[in-house]
Amino acid sequence: MSALPLENRDGVIWLDGELVPWREAKVHVLTHSLHYGSSVFEGERVYGGKIFKLKEHSERLLASAKIVGYEVPYTVEQIEAASRLVVEKNGVTTGYVRPIAWRGSEVIGVSAKGAKIHVAIAAFPWPAYYGEEARKNGIKLLTSKWRRPAPDSAPTASKCAGLYMICTLSRDAAEAAGFQDALMLDYRGQVAEATGANIFLVMDGKLHTPTPDCFLDGITRRTVMDLARKRGYEIIERAIFPEELHKAQEIFLTGTAVEVIPVGVIDELKFTVGPITQQLQADYTALTQNFA
Ligand SMILES: Cc1ncc(COP(=O)(O)O)c(C=O)c1O
Structure with a gap:
């Protein structure tokens, strides 16, 4: 990936129905969503x-907007x-797409009416999130002090920017302590997810x-569950408490960015990278190399 900051690159960005030069895809400082956190986005x-x-x-982008109270004006x-x-115009072959929807600068109060x-949709080259070492030996997670909120405290089914504030805090704290990501518990103290990926435990x-009742039911999560079912593995969605983590033989994360x-x-616990994780990682790679 280029070392240039994201705002200073060549190429085009799709903005409100047209392609604009990359450096001109800007928003005003009085943008409502910048002040109140209501943008919704995707990572592809x-x-x-x-x-x-x-x-x-694309469906989730529109659904996320609906959950936080607005309609994306496109199908x-x-x-x-x-x-x-944008993928084609920027010549992206291995990369990332970031669609985002937000409320503009017509009003400044908390009320969003008007x-x-x-x-906007941007696309840029992006290699694998973690290198070969992590793919082979695993990453280190540090349990965060921040908890995923209850679904009646925040619009948890939406991929809404405001919900990522605690992810950034958790992730930065984990990295500062020498870990790669954070494990987030939920408001009940149950294991929820990492800061941008879902979690699976292999037990016997x-x-x-x-159960994704207060965090994203990831698209990769569902894809990997399909792959696992095809391999004949039983999948149990349930409340998982941190006290049981030590009983897992393998643990892995799934997400668009991290893949498998x-x-x-996790904290003081160590896990080996086992055959089920390796199998699903290989199956996921094979699927992403060959899909319609
Ligand atoms: C907080 C969070 N959880 C889980 C996921 C995994 O979702 P997906 O597999 O749809 O990328 C993501 C990534 O979008 C995320 O940001």
């Missing part, structure tokens, strides 16, 4: 020039077409994963 990966699970991501098909267009909805040959990544350490 490009493999071989094609966007993986584009329809699912899923229009968002899909615009996403493909704010116009904007949408079965997959256990937290083993976890080698």
Whole structure:
């Protein structure tokens, strides 16, 4: 990836229905969503020039906006077409797509009435999130002091920017302590997810994963569950408490950015990278290299 900051690159960004030069895709400082955290976004990966699970991501973008109280003024098909267009126009073959919708600068009060909805889609080259070492030996997670809020405290089913404030705090604290990511518990003290990925535990040959009732039911999570079912693994969605983590033989994360990544350490606990994680990691890689 280029060392240039994200605002200073060549290429084009799709902004409110048209392609604009990359450096001109700007917003005003009095943008409502900048002040009150209501933008919604997606993260998508490009493999071989094609966007993986584009329809699912585009649908989730519109659904996220609805949850936080506004309508994206484009259809899923229009968002899909615009996403493909920016990938093509920027010549991205291995990369990332970032669609985002937000409330504009028509009003400044907490009330959002009268704010116009904007949408932008950017695409840029992006290699694998973690290197070969992490893919082979796993990453280290540090349990965060921040907890995923209850679904009646925040719009937890939405991929809304405001919800990422505690993810950034957790992630930065983990990295400062020498870990790669944070494990976030939920408001009940149950294991929830990492800061941008879902979590799976392998226990006695079965997959256990937290019920996604206060965090994103990731598109990768669902894809990996399908792959696991095809391999004949039983999947148990349930409440998982941190006290049981030590009983897991393997632990891994799933997410668009991290793909399938083993976890080698959570706080003082150590885990080996085992055959089920390796199998699903290989199956996921194979799928992303060959999809319609
Ligand atoms: C907080 C959080 N949880 C889970 C996920 C995994 O979701 P997906 O697999 O749809 O990328 C993401 C990434 O979008 C995320 O940001």
